[in-house]
Amino acid sequence: MVTFNEERTSYSLWSLNLKDLKKPQKDGDNKIKMEVDTDETTKINYTFRDILISSDILSGCYSSGYAKFGKTEVIAYLDTVQFIDDTSSSDQKIVKFKLDSDYKSELIDIPRIFYTVLREPNRTVKYKINITVKNNDGGLLAATILAVNIALMKASIQLSDIVIAVTIGIIKNTEEVVVDPDAETLGRCCAIINYGICPNLNTVVLLDQVGCSSKYNNKKLRDLGHRGCMILKDKVFKELPNLFKSDS
Amino acid sequence: MDKDLEDGLLERIFMFHAIENNARLDGRSNECYRSPEIFLGINENCLGSARCTMGGSDVMVVIKPDIYKLTKEPTWEDYIKFYVTCSPVAHPKYDDVGDDNDIEGEEVSSTEESIMVDALMAMFSSIKDEMDFSNFRISKKHIWTFVVDVVVHADNGGVFDCMAIAVRGAFADVQVPRIISTMIDYGEVGLEIDSDVTFWKCRWDLWPLICTTNKLGFENLVSCNRYEDKYVKSLLMIGLKHDEVKDGDIIDYEDMNYDISKHIFYAKMRKEGGLQILSIDDMTDLGIKVVLKMFSEVDKLIRDCLEKKDKKSNTVSNRSITYV
Numbered sequence: 001m002v003t004f005n006e007e008r009t010s011y012s013l014w015s016l017n018l019k020d021l022k023k024p025q026k027d028g029d030n031k032i033k034m035e036v037d038t039d040e041t042t043k044i045n046y047t048f049r050d051i052l053i054s055s056d057i058l059s060g061c062y063s064s065g066y067a068k069f070g071k072t073e074v075i076a077y078l079d080t081v082q083f084i085d086d087t088s089s090s091d092q093k094i095v096k097f098k099l100d101s102d103y104k105s106e107l108i109d110i111p112r113i114f115y116t117v118l119r120e121p122n123r124t125v126k127y128k129i130n131i132t133v134k135n136n137d138g139g140l141l142a143a144t145i146l147a148v149n150i151a152l153m154k155a156s157i158q159l160s161d162i163v164i165a166v167t168i169g170i171i172k173n174t175e176e177v178v179v180d181p182d183a184e185t186l187g188r189c190c191a192i193i194n195y196g197i198c199p200n201l202n203t204v205v206l207l208d209q210v211g212c213s214s215k216y217n218n219k220k221l222r223d224l225g226h227r228g229c230m231i232l233k234d235k236v237f238k239e240l241p242n243l244f245k246s247d248s
Numbered sequence: 249m250d251k252d253l254e255d256g257l258l259e260r261i262f263m264f265h266a267i268e269n270n271a272r273l274d275g276r277s278n279e280c281y282r283s284p285e286i287f288l289g290i291n292e293n294c295l296g297s298a299r300c301t302m303g304g305s306d307v308m309v310v311i312k313p314d315i316y317k318l319t320k321e322p323t324w325e326d327y328i329k330f331y332v333t334c335s336p337v338a339h340p341k342y343d344d345v346g347d348d349n350d351i352e353g354e355e356v357s358s359t360e361e362s363i364m365v366d367a368l369m370a371m372f373s374s375i376k377d378e379m380d381f382s383n384f385r386i387s388k389k390h391i392w393t394f395v396v397d398v399v400v401h402a403d404n405g406g407v408f409d410c411m412a413i414a415v416r417g418a419f420a421d422v423q424v425p426r427i428i429s430t431m432i433d434y435g436e437v438g439l440e441i442d443s444d445v446t447f448w449k450c451r452w453d454l455w456p457l458i459c460t461t462n463k464l465g466f467e468n469l470v471s472c473n474r475y476e477d478k479y480v481k482s483l484l485m486i487g488l489k490h491d492e493v494k495d496g497d498i499i500d501y502e503d504m505n506y507d508i509s510k511h512i513f514y515a516k517m518r519k520e521g522g523l524q525i526l527s528i529d530d531m532t533d534l535g536i537k538v539v540l541k542m543f544s545e546v547d548k549l550i551r552d553c554l555e556k557k558d559k560k561s562n563t564v565s566n567r568s569i570t571y572v
Contacts, residue, residue, distance in 0.1 A: 209516070218512040
């Protein structure tokens, strides 16, 4: 009888799997290797590029949000609201998204993501969000989601939760994990994952993986994305109240 | 009319009670997918074609190789180009092109086509290292470029699964004539076909498959039809790479001794609902299990079609057609 004491593929807090509960592994004497006990060479560096968020940068619009990740710049602004009558259909969305036409294929998930968190208490007001990409140097989806979040919050539209997204790439041949890669690094990646969560609701709203890695499996890539989202959430929540202080 | 009845509340409750007891409205269990049917060589005007029907969803893939003259060194993206068309009669949601509508919204058909092209590019980029492009190159300047046209004829759920199966079948069907390049004066290259025409084929076993797992209430369903798709909260598409499954080989996900989930090259969430993390783990495991079963069935069907093709039998006319 050969027993395989196989090491678990992930030691993150979120890797609880129901299959482990059905077949409990007996680790009597073996200590479970924690992720903090790994070597320094294999420890993943969660370092983001310089993040700049701002609001009220455009005049003449209802509200606006701005996000800058390194060299990636995105502006999201709302037009003046329109009032519609009560006879409109209930299937009609009250928030419309107009994506940048040059980057429509990359930003195609933006309406779906925000329909998850948008609430519609007032169906007589219709909003239109315009998304303009100033520069794209990788991580466009993460920056756009942050900019749209700020625009919606400045417009006092009710959201269930904030959406935080992160882009993680695995370098080909060296299997190095790069958090928030730029466009030159994305070209050298063999696996790219875009992962987005609502941190307070603890739900996943964006999962977009292209490519595969020989070192990390699908679950591990999702764990890396989740941890990256948590770290980015702490950075963003530290700066977010400054946008709503009054200048005095 | 009551507003709750307008939203289909009663049929939603009925469906949720049905799937909680592992009984769907068409008699399947929650993890049972609809068996695909594959037809190869349905279009004689091109060098490779396949059609896959899967419980009412119908996708047709046509491969038209073309010779391109390049001025630079070709990369892997130059050899195969993908184009996707969602027919307006496939689903009522695709019939939105050119509507005179004041609301400036996104067209569902162009969104779906764009995501399908991205999925096909992800499939191709995952197998480009194992593919042999030496047959694609005719001379220093001329290459074969495969123009892959995907047409969605009917959408009854699981279109991405149908598309992946049809692409795998189309690359099993493709036959390209071998071109001989000769040198003419002034350094020009002439392309000729030998009088005894020989053909070369692509490796079709490299192409991966996609499985769509739907979240409905607390259950995970595979291959939802159009009726169930109305109530799907969120869905997760899993693409997996695997080699050709020979006859007699039965792949059991529980008995695997290596990490098959490292071969997941494509994962995408759709629809306007969030998912819990445990749900994604369960949906990923279910998707892997179903994709491995689909590999066994699809490869057997493709080999049967290739045998019929060698016997010169027309598979399309073998179907019985009922006229009203």
